[in-house]
Amino acid sequence: MLKEKIKSSEYMYRFILHYMLKKSPIFREWCNDYYECHTMFKFQEFGNLNQDKLIYIIKITNPTWGFFAAWKRVCMGLLVAERYKFIPVVDWTDSLYYESNGVNGIFNPFEYYFKPVSDVSLDEANNSYNVTFYGKNSNGMSDTTYGVDKKTIDDFVRVSKKYIRIREDIYNALAEQIESLFGSRKILGIHVRGVEWGNLNGHPIPVGLDDYVDEADKAIEKYGFEKIFLATDSEDTIFFFKKKYGDNLIFYKDSIRSSSGKKVLAIYDDTIRRDKNRYWLGYEVLRDMLTLSFCDGIIAGISNVSLAADVFKQSREEAWDYKCILKQELCKNGISLRKAIKLMKKEANTYQNGIKQKKGIR
Numbered sequence: 001m002l003k004e005k006i007k008s009s010e011y012m013y014r015f016i017l018h019y020m021l022k023k024s025p026i027f028r029e030w031c032n033d034y035y036e037c038h039t040m041f042k043f044q045e046f047g048n049l050n051q052d053k054l055i056y057i058i059k060i061t062n063p064t065w066g067f068f069a070a071w072k073r074v075c076m077g078l079l080v081a082e083r084y085k086f087i088p089v090v091d092w093t094d095s096l097y098y099e100s101n102g103v104n105g106i107f108n109p110f111e112y113y114f115k116p117v118s119d120v121s122l123d124e125a126n127n128s129y130n131v132t133f134y135g136k137n138s139n140g141m142s143d144t145t146y147g148v149d150k151k152t153i154d155d156f157v158r159v160s161k162k163y164i165r166i167r168e169d170i171y172n173a174l175a176e177q178i179e180s181l182f183g184s185r186k187i188l189g190i191h192v193r194g195v196e197w198g199n200l201n202g203h204p205i206p207v208g209l210d211d212y213v214d215e216a217d218k219a220i221e222k223y224g225f226e227k228i229f230l231a232t233d234s235e236d237t238i239f240f241f242k243k244k245y246g247d248n249l250i251f252y253k254d255s256i257r258s259s260s261g262k263k264v265l266a267i268y269d270d271t272i273r274r275d276k277n278r279y280w281l282g283y284e285v286l287r288d289m290l291t292l293s294f295c296d297g298i299i300a301g302i303s304n305v306s307l308a309a310d311v312f313k314q315s316r317e318e319a320w321d322y323k324c325i326l327k328q329e330l331c332k333n334g335i336s337l338r339k340a341i342k343l344m345k346k347e348a349n350t351y352q353n354g355i356k357q358k359k360g361i362r
Contacts, residue, residue: 041084041135047127055125056086058134060095064338066267067285068304070095071164074110075311077134078117078159086132088117088163089125096267097282112279113170113286117163153311160315166290170283178291181229181250188225188322189295190216190241191288191306192232204302204328209240215299215324223322229295231288231305235260252291255284264344297322 043054058077060070074090081088092098092109103112108122125131148156166174190212193204219225230241230251235258241249256266256274266272267281274280285305292298292309297320300306306325313320 041132043130043132045129046125046131047129049124049128050087050120051129053120053128053130054084054086055089055120055128055131056081056084056134057089057091057122057125057131059091060093063094063096064268065095066304067097067282068289068308070097070110071308072156072304073134074117074164075156075159078163079155080134082159082162087120089120089122090114090117091122091125093122097278099276099279103276103279109279109282111167113167113282115165115167148307153307153314156307156311157314160311166286170286174287174290177252177287178294181252181291182227182294185226186224186321187227187229187250187295187297188216188219188223189229189231189292189298189300189309191292191298191300191303191309192230192234192237193301193303193305204330207301207326207328209237211326212299213241213244215326219297219299219322219324223297225297225322229291231292232257233266233285234258252284252287255288256281264347268344296320297324299324299326301326302328 056077058074058081060073065073070092077090078088080086090108090110093107095109097109097112099107099109099112103109106112120128192209192212193206216228220228226248228241228245228249230238230249232238232251233255238251238257239260256272256277258264258266258269289305289308290312292300292306293312293316298306298309300309302325310320310323
């Protein structure tokens with residue numbers, strides 16, 4: 001009876017099997033291969049298509065990830081696909097940026113902004129004969145790793161050149177906006193993670209805005225930057241830099257940002273009312289990243305946005321005149337992102353209800 005009960009639960013059966021075999025050196029080696037080196041893959045049959053191909057779906061499985069956390073997972077997955085000669089397919093349908101009605105007939109959010117990474121569509125992949133899914137990267141790096149080494153950046157640059165291409169309509173629209181904003185002036189880009197939660201487990205502990213200003217003043221004096229482009233998702237950060245740099249500060253005025261005094265990241269704020277809001281939030285952070293990559297210099301903390309800006313710049317075989325990534329420690333004993341999101345959603349609703357009360361709206 002007990003054996004039957006254990007076998008009826010796949011999780012319990014695997015746990016006990018793992019416990020019983022843990023002293024076996026052969027089993028331990030198998031586990032290391034599967035979980036760390038990723039030299040073992042489980043292929044599944046979803047249909048009869050592409051029987052001569054090995055399809056590798058890089059799927060976003062965590063709906064709390066921001067845009068460039070998802071982008072980084074794509075880069076990591078592409079490294080594995082390249083290593084084992086798999087056909088990569090990116091699936092962002094479970095991401096924060098999914099629009100239930102699609103965008104221009106497209107229902108995979110990755111393809112709202114980027115061209116497919118291979119000739120196999122997601123629909124085809126979901127009906128193919130040999131399909132496996134992204135697991136852990138072959139170098140053991142976690143999806144949530146902040147601050148990557150030079151080799152990893154070089155690898156990201158290589159796969160970006162080969163696979164990741166912004167859709168032409170998106171790129172042309174962004175290039176036009178960047179040209180209008182910059183002109184021929186020498187620009188210092190600054191990226192500030194907007195609403196910082198200094199107690200988020202595994203995330204960088206934020207540095208003060210004064211630290212950014214100190215570095216910016218030194219860079220302006222030494223390198224002669226004429227304007228500062230600020231990428232942030234916080235109105236409070238805009239106000240701070242505007243007070244310091246006045247008309248020498250440029251930024252995108254039409255972006256949705258966290259309201260002053262509101263400690264809620266826009267991507268987790270369900271009270272925002274805008275048609276295709278999730279699509280536009282992705283568009284705006286992509287625009288900020290690409291604009292940063294066209295700056296002559298950059299000051300940023302440790303973030304996936306600044307990492308992507310560096311990768312995209314190098315992918316165009318360009319170099320920074322000046323680059324400063326501020327040193328930050330990672331929080332080791334903080335709260336989880338899921339708990340923080342829950343608190344942010346609660347604050348967003350409280351904030352919205354307060355506005356309604358002031359306006360006398362029931």
